[in-house]
Amino acid sequence: MTAAPEARPGPPAPARPGGPFRGLRPLVTRIHFYAGLIVGPFLLVAAITGLLYTLTPQIERWAHADALYAPVSGPELPIAEQVAAAVATQPGLPVTEVRPSPEPGVTTRVSFDADLAPSYNRTVFVDPYTADVRATLDTYAEWLPVRAVIDNLHRSLLLGPPGQVYSELAASWLAVLTVSGLVVQLTRRVRARRERVLPRTGGSPRSRLMSWHGAVGIWASVGFLFLAATGLTWSQFAGSNVSSLRTALDWTTPTVSGTPLTGSAGAPAVGDTVGADTALVLDAARADGLTGPVEVLPGDPGEAWSVIGTVRSWPTRMDSVAVDPASGAIVDRLAFDDWPVAAKLARWGVDAHMGLLFGVANQIALAALAAALIVLVVWGYRMWWLRRPTLPGGRRYAGPPGSRERPAPASVALVAGLALLIGLAMPVLGISLVAFLLLDAALAARRASTGVDPTPAAVSQRMTRPPNG
Template sequence: MTETSKSPASQGNTSLYRAVWRWHFYAGLLILPFMILMAITGATYIYRDEIDDWYHADLKFVEASSKTPLPISQQIDAALIAVPGSAAKVMPPANPDRSSEIVIATEAGGREAVYVDPYNGDVLGHMPDRTTIMWVVRRIHSLAEFGTIPNYIIEIASGWAILLVLTGMYLWWPRGNQKGGVVSLRETPKRRIWWRDAHAVTGIFIGVFIIFMAGTGMFWSVFWGKYANQFANGTPNGYPSGVRVDVPLSTIPMIDAFGDVSWTNENIPLPQSVDGGSDPVTTPNPIGIDQAVATFNDMGLTPGYAVSLPLTETGVYSASIYPDDLSLQRVIHLDQYSGRPLIDMGVADYGPFGKIMEFGINVHMGQEFGIANQIILLVICALIIFMSVSAGVMWWKRRPAGSLGVPPMPRDTSKLKMVTAILAIGGIIYPTVGASMIVIWLLDYLLVARPQRKLRTA
């Protein structure tokens, strides 16, 4: 019987199948724990607003009133009494029952989020900025909570997830007269083949979603995301030609001012105010935060926006909003002296690359299609966890006692080289994945393949 006509049961003996299986095994061994972590934290973060509102309700909500809210400047004064320093950012209430959030750059050098009742100026409480329960979950999701090196590990895991799906699709592909394990399950959970089928069938249905989530998640990554971000910010594909042309720019990136901005905007420099100056005699008075907020409201900025206050006498009032509806995403910079808009930019002004990626990220975060988006992502996260568990059970049932159970080397080692070369393309696209691939290949050669070869020739 020729290799192409073998039964499904014997396909595992073909050299190409073994080569793909071997890399699929190593990919799973490397990232399955991280897949479970990302799925659990990702599923939680989908409901970040709901969970934060519940957990921090004493800080985020007030009793709605018919009274006119106090001017933002007075609310800032109240916050500064509770936490001395200087106001860096304010988030006016999005709804009548919401508190104002005012971020203070403290005298000790930190940043503290102070929550103020907008109707009477009472300080409801404060905490270090970006330490709500969902911010912590977000940082655990990327392992940024544990330092830069673990953050690289998540980037590697995301890249390997894409390769894991592609190799898994090849292993799933029906061969010969195979019927079971394509879209149906064989046997019962007591048998390994049931777990194999459950793993494969689940994977083929959600594989595209895994690739999408891993690919869009890469734009937050510490290495690849950094350079992709720079590319988007440095070409017309990311920004319209008018963003920088004829606009004086400072050297302060938006990420330093806002902390949490759209990824395509992270490295846009804040434009300087051009209507003021350094001469105390000729410099006009700044418009102040109250007038700035009134201007943003008059310009129709969607409620829920954040305002970064001028950091220097040449700084600007910068407001941004990144709502669930991508079409309402917007950034406005006002000159701090004249109140003149220096930049008013929305998604419609982005280049094609920026538009595509902003859409992808909005879907990744469960925002774009409302509740349906959240439910679909929740189901996908649950199935990723099931796939990871089923892979572990399948491996445990297959592995020989006292052995790691690495799939056998292909008889034709040129097939392994071919598959490695194909996977190396992914390693070139994602350099951190490529580096990890080299490490795995060396370990496989030194600790597994070479000893096996010696045993066969002994």
């Protein structure tokens, strides 16, 4: 008895019109296939660690509750006493930042330059009601240790700069896979247009998987492109190019002026007077109208200190002022409304990528995108497994999706030209895209040398041919 074929193909595909860009869609389809197959593990790791990162606010509050919180036991002590208590535990270290308690029951943070790794500080957490030190931790920018580990795991797999190549590869190819997937899904032949955006419920297991894969990809595409674009701002190579472009176009985030003060020697942010200076600077900023949670950034001797709003869930409250620490005079002001449009968009985009914008709603949206990416990668590998080169019973498929039509030279030249242009701004993507084109050409040559007929009729005959015996 002969085994029944796994799937019976439809009628041969009609002849497609020629033209200089003949075979462009099949080429895009193959790039999507190869990229998903090879880059899939990187995307899966990025999605899983990104999903974990969306939970960091809750994890951080649980893991570092002793440092973050203090029981309300009366009125808050003057900020000068709180800072002095922290300074006493770190003699000789310059103060880099002071974050007064933003709400009842939350500790005050005082950070020091302790000659640690880049972006790390020694931070002392002070009870605002008793001036007792609750904890001393090495923090990564504003993140406490547990969030710092998860952040660096997502960004570089805890490997430092070499590991950042992984995240850059994932972010850049996420954009390519999204765009190529849109091309494949929106141009494929379907019985009804709704099947391009809504999954099918009938058909073979592979056709259902393909339908779900395409539909979910369509709905998540805007979010994926957003994550790719904002994620590349932190990347090693593309990120530096983005920073250079923003600088050239004056799109960088503005800051209040820290130029030397006229007629004032200023004060170093270390020693017995730093607490009093912090109190003077903070009072001046509050009197000038700066409200809500803030951070006080001491300047170098003879320079103004900065006081900046820290409400990341609502960036429009990130106003800042520069204050003379000797007199308390306001020497510069900068409202968020005065930022360049590009800088505002960058701030909102970065905060949304980190799950800080609008609080829990942002976390839920990011978690949904991460979950969608995970299932898309898993579904992609499942579809490959159902179409793998060798199947039970000796049956074979002619090649990857889109392999039945060779692209015209103009199609290859178009994609290669785009790869070269992209490579100038995103070298990791450009180099890997050229590698994919070379791989496609090599596999096409191999199929031709083995005598595999890629025409629809030949494919139909091979798929329906019973196994030997």
